[in-house]
Amino acid sequence: MQAIDKDWTKTEKKIAQVAFQKAYEQEVSALMKDVKDKINHISDLEDLWRLHDYLSARRHDIDGKYDYRYSVLIFVFSQLVREGWLSLADLEGLEPAKQKKVAALARM
């Protein structure tokens, strides 16, 4: 059973949006830093194409991951918690059942 729009209260939506945005900004900022570090260590074309491959993978990952639909948000949050871009504390205020699901999925 998937959560849909009406399963989220106005307050929960607000909390979800803030958490989502926070994770996105943290991940993007870390990626920028990472790319700038990597570029300093590039010495030949092979290194540059390796950076290109890395960007291809990160773009695919980020484009797919940040999907703000209420039907998939529990899964999105669990992945973000698992990867360290969000903590469970960021989701406080969501109904306990949602927090519990995120926590359980994040451990998988």
Added chain:
Amino acid sequence: MQAIDKDWTKTEKKIAQVAFQKAYEQEVSALMKDVKDKINHISDLEDLWRLHDYLSARRHDIDGKYDYRYSVLIFVFSQLVREGWLSLADLEGLEPAKQKKVAALARM
């Protein structure tokens, strides 16, 4: 009529290899510098994906262009001259007919 291996003397092959390598090194070096400049001006994810698109295009271009087969070398050199990675002077020592072909194709 395409030039093939036996149409190139040993001396010409040596000149061609040096010219090919020179163009490759110049283009790669310019690309590296360009990417390092671009990375300093990246401020958001959209800029980063624009850099990724740029690298995809350059990789495709470079992978396709540097084709050291004697059957296509006249065309490769003409493109490199047109783009400024080689000068006609780099091809001095090739038989005049080859130099003339490269020069004519480079103007197209």
